[in-house]
Amino acid sequence: MATNAQTMTDTSDTLVSQTAVWKPVVKRSSWEQLKRKIFALATVRRISSVLIFLALWTVVVRFIPNFHQIPPPEQVFLAIFKIKVSVFFFEIFRSLYRVLSGFFLGILIGFPIGVAIGYSRILNYLLFPAVEMVRPIPPIAWIPLSVLFFVNIESQIIFLTFYGAFFPTVYNTVGGISGVDIRLPRAGMSFGVSKAQLLFRIILPAASPQIFAGLKIAIGITWLMVVAAEMIASKGGLGYLIWYNHTVMNYPFVFVGMGTIGVIGALCSVGVDRVGKRFTKWLDIF
Amino acid sequence: MKFKMVMISLLTVVFLFSSVPVFAQVISDEKAKIVWGYCPYGMLETGVMKGKQFWKPYLPNVDVEWFFGLYSPHLVNNWIAGKIELAYLGNMPSVMLRAQKPDAKWVGIAVYPHGDVGAIFVPKDSKIQSVKELNGKSVATGVGSSHHRILEEVMKQENIKFDIMNQAPEVAIGNLEAGKIDAFCYWPPYIEMAKYKNIGRILPPGNLKKYEPYVNAIWTIMVSENFAKKYPKILKGLIKADLDLHRFMKEKPDEAAQIVFKELEEKMPLQVLKASLASYDYADRFDQEHIDVMQRDIDFLYSKGFVKKEIKAAEWADTSYVKEILSEKKK
Amino acid sequence: MAPEQYDVSGVIIEKPSAASKVFNAKNLLKVISIVSLFVLWALLVRFNVYRFGLLPTPADVLTWGIEWVQGKLFWIDVAYTFARVWGGVLTACLIAIPMGLMIGWNKVFSDFTFPMVEILRPIPGIAYIPVAIMFLPWEEASTAFICFIGAFFPIIVNTITGVKTIDRSYFRAALCLGSNPRQIFWHIVVPGALPYISTGMALGMGIGWMASVAGEMISGKYGLGYRIWESYTLIRYPLIVVGMICIGFLGLASSAAIRYATKRVVPWRKAITESLDESITKR
Numbered sequence: 001m002a003t004n005a006q007t008m009t010d011t012s013d014t015l016v017s018q019t020a021v022w023k024p025v026v027k028r029s030s031w032e033q034l035k036r037k038i039f040a041l042a043t044v045r046r047i048s049s050v051l052i053f054l055a056l057w058t059v060v061v062r063f064i065p066n067f068h069q070i071p072p073p074e075q076v077f078l079a080i081f082k083i084k085v086s087v088f089f090f091e092i093f094r095s096l097y098r099v100l101s102g103f104f105l106g107i108l109i110g111f112p113i114g115v116a117i118g119y120s121r122i123l124n125y126l127l128f129p130a131v132e133m134v135r136p137i138p139p140i141a142w143i144p145l146s147v148l149f150f151v152n153i154e155s156q157i158i159f160l161t162f163y164g165a166f167f168p169t170v171y172n173t174v175g176g177i178s179g180v181d182i183r184l185p186r187a188g189m190s191f192g193v194s195k196a197q198l199l200f201r202i203i204l205p206a207a208s209p210q211i212f213a214g215l216k217i218a219i220g221i222t223w224l225m226v227v228a229a230e231m232i233a234s235k236g237g238l239g240y241l242i243w244y245n246h247t248v249m250n251y252p253f254v255f256v257g258m259g260t261i262g263v264i265g266a267l268c269s270v271g272v273d274r275v276g277k278r279f280t281k282w283l284d285i286f
Numbered sequence: 287m288k289f290k291m292v293m294i295s296l297l298t299v300v301f302l303f304s305s306v307p308v309f310a311q312v313i314s315d316e317k318a319k320i321v322w323g324y325c326p327y328g329m330l331e332t333g334v335m336k337g338k339q340f341w342k343p344y345l346p347n348v349d350v351e352w353f354f355g356l357y358s359p360h361l362v363n364n365w366i367a368g369k370i371e372l373a374y375l376g377n378m379p380s381v382m383l384r385a386q387k388p389d390a391k392w393v394g395i396a397v398y399p400h401g402d403v404g405a406i407f408v409p410k411d412s413k414i415q416s417v418k419e420l421n422g423k424s425v426a427t428g429v430g431s432s433h434h435r436i437l438e439e440v441m442k443q444e445n446i447k448f449d450i451m452n453q454a455p456e457v458a459i460g461n462l463e464a465g466k467i468d469a470f471c472y473w474p475p476y477i478e479m480a481k482y483k484n485i486g487r488i489l490p491p492g493n494l495k496k497y498e499p500y501v502n503a504i505w506t507i508m509v510s511e512n513f514a515k516k517y518p519k520i521l522k523g524l525i526k527a528d529l530d531l532h533r534f535m536k537e538k539p540d541e542a543a544q545i546v547f548k549e550l551e552e553k554m555p556l557q558v559l560k561a562s563l564a565s566y567d568y569a570d571r572f573d574q575e576h577i578d579v580m581q582r583d584i585d586f587l588y589s590k591g592f593v594k595k596e597i598k599a600a601e602w603a604d605t606s607y608v609k610e611i612l613s614e615k616k617k
Numbered sequence: 618m619a620p621e622q623y624d625v626s627g628v629i630i631e632k633p634s635a636a637s638k639v640f641n642a643k644n645l646l647k648v649i650s651i652v653s654l655f656v657l658w659a660l661l662v663r664f665n666v667y668r669f670g671l672l673p674t675p676a677d678v679l680t681w682g683i684e685w686v687q688g689k690l691f692w693i694d695v696a697y698t699f700a701r702v703w704g705g706v707l708t709a710c711l712i713a714i715p716m717g718l719m720i721g722w723n724k725v726f727s728d729f730t731f732p733m734v735e736i737l738r739p740i741p742g743i744a745y746i747p748v749a750i751m752f753l754p755w756e757e758a759s760t761a762f763i764c765f766i767g768a769f770f771p772i773i774v775n776t777i778t779g780v781k782t783i784d785r786s787y788f789r790a791a792l793c794l795g796s797n798p799r800q801i802f803w804h805i806v807v808p809g810a811l812p813y814i815s816t817g818m819a820l821g822m823g824i825g826w827m828a829s830v831a832g833e834m835i836s837g838k839y840g841l842g843y844r845i846w847e848s849y850t851l852i853r854y855p856l857i858v859v860g861m862i863c864i865g866f867l868g869l870a871s872s873a874a875i876r877y878a879t880k881r882v883v884p885w886r887k888a889i890t891e892s893l894d895e896s897i898t899k900r
Contacts, residue, residue: 045728053733070751125646130654136865138827140743141842144849144857147360148367148671224741228831231743235354239744246747247327247456248553249483258744265739359850366852367671382852430851449838452847457835460750592851 071252076259079252088241092264095226095237098154099268102161103222107215110166114173118207119199124174131170139164139221140228157229157237164225165218172214176207205280212276219272223265238264313526314519317347322524323361323373324352326549328473329505330563331397331535332374333549334542338534340527345520357454359430365390371510372524377432377503377583378592384508384602385593391514391604394507394525395569395576401495401502402565404436405477407486408469409462417489421446423468426458433471435586436494436501443497462486474562475554482558493565504569504580514604525607532568539563572608673855681855682862690839697839698829699867701757705764706825710818713769717776717814722806734773742767743831750835760832760840767828768821775820779813780806815879819872826868841867 028036037043054073061072071079116123117131142163150156180203188202204211230239242257324332336352353370355361358379364370366386374396375383383390406425408414414423417440427433429452441447451467458470463485470486480486494501507528514521535542543560550559569576581599588596659676661669673681685691720727720734742763749759787805796804833842841860848856 042724042728045725046732049729049732050736052729070748122646125643126650129647129650133651133654134865136823136826136869137861138830138864138868140827140830141845141857141861141864144363144845145672145854147363147849148854149668151367151369151668220739220741223739224743227741228743231746232834242744242747244553249456249459249479250553251747251751254747258740258748261744262736262738262740265741266735269739357850359852362852363849367668386852428850429847451838452843453835457750460747464751 071255075252076255079256083253083256088260091237091241092260095230095239096264098157098161098237099219099222099226101158102163102225103165103219105158105162106165106169106218106222109162110169111173111211114170114211115177115199115204117170118174118177119203128174131167135167135171139225143229143232146229153235157226160225160229161222164221168214168218168221169211172217173207173211176210176214177203179210180206208276208280212272212280215276216269216272219268220265223261223268227261311343312346313344313523315347316345316517316520318517318520319349319351320372320513320517320520321351321353321370323355323364323370323375325355325358325361325374326546327475328357328376329374329396330475330546330559331531331542331566333546334535335527335531337545337549338531340530340534341523344523344526348520348523357428362386365508365510371513372521373508374505375508376505377580378430378434378587380506380508381580381584381587381593381597382430384597385587385595387510389511390508391511392506392580392599392602393509393514393521393604393607394528395504395572395608396507396528397505398567398569398576398579399432399473399503399505399565400567401498402493402567403473403477404433404471404494404501405492406440406469406471406489406494407462407477407480408489409465409486411465412468412487414469414489418444418446420448420469422448424449424451426451426453426461426467426470427472428452428454430587430592431473432503432505432583433473435503435583436497437471438586439497439500440494443500459483459485474565475558477565478558478561479554481561482555499579500582502579503583504576522607522611526611529570529608529611532570535563535566535568571612572603572605577603673858677855678858678862681853682859685856685859694839694841694844695863695867697757697836698833698841698864701761701832701840702764702822702825702829702871704757705761705828706768706818706822708761709765709768709772709821709825713772713817713821714776714814717773718780718802718806718810720773721777721780721810722802731777734770738770738774742828746831746835749832760829760836763832764825764828768825771824772814772817772821775813775817776810779810779817782813783809811879811883815876815883818879819875822875823868823872826864826871830864 058072058074061070113127113131117128118124139160142160146156146159150159184202184206185198188198193202226237227239227242230237231243238257238261242254242261245251245253245257324336326333326336336350339350341348341350353361353364353373355364355373358376359382361370361373361375362379362383365373365383380390380392384392406417406420414420425437425448427437427450429450434450437448437450448468453461453467453470455470455472455476458467458472459476459480461467462470462480469489477488481488507525509521539560543556543563546559546563547554547556577599580603584593584597584599587593655675659674660666662672662674664670716730716734720731745763745766749762752759752762783806787809788801791801791805829840830842830845833840834846836843841864845857845860845864848854848860
């Protein structure tokens with residue numbers, strides 16, 4: 001009975017019917033399945049969602065006088081072809097380099113601190129209040145001070161991205177470790193595991209869903225920080241391109257830049273997500 | 287054999303003769319790498335200096351690394367952070383830098399802008415037809431920038447009062463087009479950019495010459511005490527190069543505009559740059575007149591509380607370099 | 618045996634007195650933590666370790682802060698930023714919560730709307746600044762728009778997750794008892810998603826305050842974030858730190874206010890998913 005319940009397919013509309021109806025599994029070739037997926041009503045609706053948005057955009061730009069500065073979608077699309085590809089990709093890689101450096105640095109420093117705070121009561125009382133005090137300050141507000149503090153623009157931006165990644169990582173690691181079901185370590189201890197084994201084989205895997213959720217938030221904030229830092233204090237990278245084109249009133253490029261930032265941010269998120277899924281294959285829900 | 291020797295000696299003589307003019311000009315052949323802060327969007331001529339490298343005949347072994355700042359305040363903050371010791375700055379940022387760092391010397395005049403470098407724009411459908419009608423409205427400019435004082439001067443001379451809002455130029459252009467602000471007043475190239483993109487309407491008379499000389503300002507070359515002590519000859523060479531730059535800007539405006547166009551990576555239209563550069567004025571001396579102009583700026587900032595102590599421009603200005611160069615020229 | 622003769626010393630637990638709740642070792646360590654943060658800051662600046670000498674000292678910040686708080690301008694700033702952030706975030710709630718509920722509930726609606734939400738979500742709020750400037754008819758709305766964008770996506774994602782993680786048993790039970798879809802929506806979906814919605818709202822409020830710093834770059838005159846940028850231009854470094862601390866404090870207070878307000882509405886939340894939920898909430 002349980003296995004049958006798992007094969008519920010959701011081809012009906014409301015959440016209610018999803019739980020009430022189930023269909024028997026029919027074996028189909030993967031090509032057939034792909035065709036079904038592409039031509040399914042759902043996909044058509046999804047694509048039309050994007051089309052409706054573009055149509056709304058065109059209408060708004062044309063008919064509402066206040067918004068006539070915003071370029072309509074065709075202009076933005078054409079602007080894509082006017083970009084100098086080499087320069088553009090160079091800027092993308094520059095931004096990505098900064099994001100990844102900050103992100104990994106944030107994990108490298110944040111993760112051990114998070115584990116320490118979550119694991120040991122004394123370190124928790126000693127470190128966590130300080131972390132909690134600094135955390136509410138928005139990362140963007142650190143940009144002016146970081147200009148003063150860092151000699152090198154690259155190190156300044158990498159500090160800001162590190163800052164963006166640090167707090168979500170620490171916070172979710174602490175949350176994950178403190179939220180581990182107490183029965184798991186108890187079971188482990190009754191089997192006589194050593195402290196190291198307790199940490200690495202029981203507690204960390206149990207905490208990993210939340211840790212990876214935190215990493216997903218962290219990469220989002222890191223990406224935001226890179227864009228913000230580049231807009232304000234640097235010469236190079238995607239954020240700078242957007243602000244620059246805004247300065248010279250080249251609005252179609254601004255939108256192209258925004259779209260690129262979105263795409264790459266999404267790719268980074270998906271990347272972290274996939275890595276997380278690999279580590280937590282034992283969870284069906286994530 | 288004899289033929290070879292004659293040829294070699296002839297070539298050597300020719301070589302020596304051809305390089306004599308160069309050696310005659312050289313002020314110093316120190317080998318040095320210096321960092322020079324510049325903001326090519328606010329002070330367009332700095333792009334020409336970067337492109338033409340006027341210091342090369344005087345300082346053949348000096349390499350300049352250009353430190354970019356979008357606006358002068360960025361350069362000031364980086365100066366305080368110790369990253370640059372020599373920079374082109376606007377008038378207000380120079381004073382604020384001097385207030386924070388007493389060892390920052392004012393050694394040269396990059397641009398001596400008069401009333402041409404300001405113009406007040408209103409939205410196209412605005413009912414305002416003249417400057418007097420700005421009474422009670424809100425005008426956007428950069429607070430703490432040269433145009434802040436210019437607007438205060440306008441208020442004083444026209445006997446009106448309006449609100450000053452702090453906006454970055456590109457933001458204000460967008461806001462003007464959307465009709466969110468009543469007027470704005472910025473420096474070139476934003477004036478020409480607004481004209482070119484047909485954003486808003488410029489209020490007569492189209493510039494602020496009417497309020498001269500009170501709207502004049504000095505955009506400076508600032509150098510730190512440390513740099514001046516370490517490289518006095520190089521500094522002299524750089525200031526001389528700046529004077530050459532002024533001459534070049536007056537004599538060959540088209541070529542200069544082309545160089546700035548390339549420097550800004552062709553992102554601003556050539557005609558905008560040409561018109562903006564045409565509105566600049568240059569000073570070929572460094573006299574009491576300029577010191578008085580700067581003192582007005584200092585008094586303004588002090589009265590507004592942006593600068594905490596009184597600075598005397600006469601004590602701050604170091605006219606020795608310019609005077610030395612000019613006296614040499616007369617010889 | 619008479620009741621008085623029973624030995625109950627091991628059974629009755631001494632209720633800790635109010636004094637011992639405050640003055641114990643745990644709180645001492647926490648206080649040490651916070652104090653040492655400030656001490657570390659002061660020492661690093663004082664002894665000019667690496668390049669810390671360029672930053673303002675805690676004493677500077679305190680002096681400037683006290684002077685500033687007494688001025689009228691500060692309270693105008695706070696009022697403006699407060700209005701912008703709360704305006705933007707509440708608008709985001711008003712739009713995102715119904716939208717999220719519908720997306721989670723109805724597949725057709727989800728297919729028509731969710732792709733656009735997913736496409737727009739990764740774009741950071743700060744990249745919307747040029748759009749905000751072009752797009753909105755009045756000054757304040759531009760900054761509130763950035764806060765709105767910042768808060769919108771966490772709220773909608775949390776609402777959708779909230780709807781989707783409702784235990785299926787509730788639906789089966791309701792269907793058994795003969796409810797129609799509308800009743801199920803109002804009595805199961807909405808209350809069931811409330812824990813996640815309140816999480817999302819608190820999260821959105823926190824992100825809204827962060828976005829306000831970015832959004833106030835374009836503001837003209839008032840606002841705490843604007844004060845930070847202006848202090849950078851006018852080289853008043855201690856004021857930058859004062860602004861940062863104020864924004865941090867107000868952001869924390871706003872998030873806590875939302876969490877407290879929603880706790881009354883969602884009393885059952887504590888029992889189910891406290892640890893996971895709590896960590897996300899505090900963000």
